Amino acid sequence: MRHMVLIRLDPAKTPDGGPDEQLIADMNTLIEEMTKAGVLLDTAGLRPTEEGTRIRQTGGKQTVIDGPFTESKEYIGGYCLLQTRSNAEAAEWASRFLRVHGPEWDIEVEVRQLDDQG
Template identity: 60%
Template sequence: MRFLSMIRINESSGQRPSEQLMADMGKLIAEMTAAGVLLDTAGLRPTAEGARMRLSHGKLKTTDGPFTETKEVIGGYAMLKADSMQEALELTSRFLKVHGDEWEIECEVRPVDEGCAPKP
């Protein structure tokens, strides 16, 4: 089964990853990729560089970022391969723990509906 782990951050905190965190994350990503449990991962650029599109009653509306009304935003994601939700949560906990004590983040983990997604 595949699971999407979405990392939620408070973008307005101004917190940026340190060089040490990036190195530690690189090691974790390499290890999990080699083990076959990490299929894809990336951080997302700030909302100031993004846009939102909304369809309402057949009409499309585009809003450029940043999205000041939103406290927490998706800051990154990991596509995981796991046999159960419990295993996906254990894998996600490794991403969270590598951040150390100074970060305030959370991850939302959801199974991918394999009936709708293309097979890798």
């Protein structure tokens, strides 16, 4: 089973300066463990919303909106693509990812199984 883990952040509730050196070291350790376990297929942080583009389609008409997206209270800050045996295993890896961040981070992940049909 493949799962996409979407990492959601509220920019108003993230520590000043972003991740510190300890978080980066702990995250690298977790990524190494996930890689050795064969569950991590890919992961990355995303560039700031100021550099993004949204394309919205309503009634067949498309509108292009360049970032930053000021109306957003949260954004997707990164992702992990996992290969696991179950939904519960994917949720456990995602939970471990959250724990690495510690109490100073207000962060959420959404774990979604990929629809591998077709």
